[in-house]
Amino acid sequence: MGVRSTRSLEADGIAKSLGTLHMRIVERFPGSGLSLCCTELLETAQLTAARAASVGRPNYPLRMATALLIAAALWGVYLIGVTFGPAALAFFLHKNVEFSSAAQALDSGVNLAIVIGFAIWSMISLEAQLKRRIAIKHLHELRSHAHVVDMRQLTKDPISIQNPDDRTQSSPERNMTPFELARYLSYCTEMLSLIGKLAELYAEQTDDKQIIEAASDVEALSSNIGRKIWQKLMILNEADFKAVR
Numbered sequence: 001m002g003v004r005s006t007r008s009l010e011a012d013g014i015a016k017s018l019g020t021l022h023m024r025i026v027e028r029f030p031g032s033g034l035s036l037c038c039t040e041l042l043e044t045a046q047l048t049a050a051r052a053a054s055v056g057r058p059n060y061p062l063r064m065a066t067a068l069l070i071a072a073a074l075w076g077v078y079l080i081g082v083t084f085g086p087a088a089l090a091f092f093l094h095k096n097v098e099f100s101s102a103a104q105a106l107d108s109g110v111n112l113a114i115v116i117g118f119a120i121w122s123m124i125s126l127e128a129q130l131k132r133r134i135a136i137k138h139l140h141e142l143r144s145h146a147h148v149v150d151m152r153q154l155t156k157d158p159i160s161i162q163n164p165d166d167r168t169q170s171s172p173e174r175n176m177t178p179f180e181l182a183r184y185l186s187y188c189t190e191m192l193s194l195i196g197k198l199a200e201l202y203a204e205q206t207d208d209k210q211i212i213e214a215a216s217d218v219e220a221l222s223s224n225i226g227r228k229i230w231q232k233l234m235i236l237n238e239a240d241f242k243a244v245r
Helices: 011-028 033-056 060-092 099-154 158-162 178-204 209-244
Strands: none
Touching (some): 011 033, 033 099, 033 178, 060 099, 099 178, 158 209, 178 209
């Protein structure tokens, strides 16, 4: 039995952590928009393991089609060789053969080689293109989750909670206690961190630069939003410290 590398992420572990976080959010803020957001993220996480694995798994039907194409190309080269080869060989050996026959043989061989080479290259690159398209589509979904979390925390302003008298008629409703706000923001940072981990699962399955860059962009976005939220948490902590001092 092989030993699992400690340097690689486990999709099941990420989904389990997210499931626990989801329960905490539902218990603390039942029926909230954040709980719904986490429910949707959990559904995505449960699909991510299979999705990420498909990026690293060989596409055997496509590879078989490529192998058949190569075999057909070799058979075509053989037929052309049998048909025009003797004339071309006789021409190069300075035997009594018309130049048009030899030129026809060479032209057919060169054209066939170009077509075969392009077809084989297209089939080989098609697998990478399909995997890249699927992976980037799913990474964009994770990016959307990060933006939704950002929207959920956008109006959670610790300064406004500390100064309720400064509200205007159009100010968003803020009925959380400082403790509840701290938990809410903390849950957001955990969700963002797990979104970054889900994105990294795709990068671990491939050496495709575009997929790796897209995964890194999702991680960077999640980290940047998380840093903004931590600034709010620091303001809350400073306020609590002043209150008990």
